[in-house]
Amino acid sequence: MRHPIQLKILSDKIGKDIPFPTYATEGSAGLDLRACLDQPIDLAPGETTLLPTGLSIYIQDPNLAATILPRSGLGHKHGIVLGNLVGLIDSDYQGELMISCWNRGHSHFTIEPGERVAQLVLLPVVQAEFNIVSEFEGTERGEGGFGHTGTQ
Ligand SMILES: O=c1ccn([C@H]2C[C@H](O)[C@@H](COP(=O)(O)OP(=O)(O)OP(=O)(O)O)O2)c(=O)[nH]1
Ligand SMILES: [Mg+2]
Numbered sequence: 001m002r003h004p005i006q007l008k009i010l011s012d013k014i015g016k017d018i019p020f021p022t023y024a025t026e027g028s029a030g031l032d033l034r035a036c037l038d039q040p041i042d043l044a045p046g047e048t049t050l051l052p053t054g055l056s057i058y059i060q061d062p063n064l065a066a067t068i069l070p071r072s073g074l075g076h077k078h079g080i081v082l083g084n085l086v087g088l089i090d091s092d093y094q095g096e097l098m099i100s101c102w103n104r105g106h107s108h109f110t111i112e113p114g115e116r117v118a119q120l121v122l123l124p125v126v127q128a129e130f131n132i133v134s135e136f137e138g139t140e141r142g143e144g145g146f147g148h149t150g151t152q
Contacts, residue, residue, distance in 0.1 A: 079105020
């Protein structure tokens with residue numbers, strides 16, 4: 001399903017030096033997000049930097065959110081993941097999409113202008129409306145958690 005989302009281009013590099021975000025394949029869940037940079041950035045092991053994307057989106061519908069997720073190749077091979085592990089974009093956020101980029105690896109990594117550093121995934125959201133109760137209806141699990149059902 002495709003859903004219209006308002007998008008603002010904040011940098012004149014987008015659409016010229018830095019391609020517009022698109023789905024890489026018909027079945028892609030994520031849109032690759034590119035670092036909107038003038039110069040390469042050297043990220044030392046353990047270092048985190050906040051990268052601009054040159055884009056803002058306004059999701060508007062409270063039943064949707066966007067997540068920023070790492071790219072598996074960068075994360076697995078180079079230790080380049082997100083400083084916040086996962087980024088959550090609220091439906092009412094209108095600021096620039098920012099990527100917290102963390103080098104959790106053991107080598108320096110250079111982020112080039114336009115490099116695809118993370119991916120944006122739109123997801124449905126259900127907001128809770130709490131009903132206060134004094135007891136829950138019983139379940140087989142009850143309050144057991146954190147390994148309650150064993151490992152095998
Ligand atoms: O990787 C991210 C995470 C968040 N945001 C933006 C969109 C999001 O809607 C807003 C707030 O994010 P979040 O609620 O996760 O951060 P917070 O620390 O709780 O900030 P706030 O007090 O503004 O909600 O920051 C990004 O651009 N990139
Ligand atoms: Mg918040």
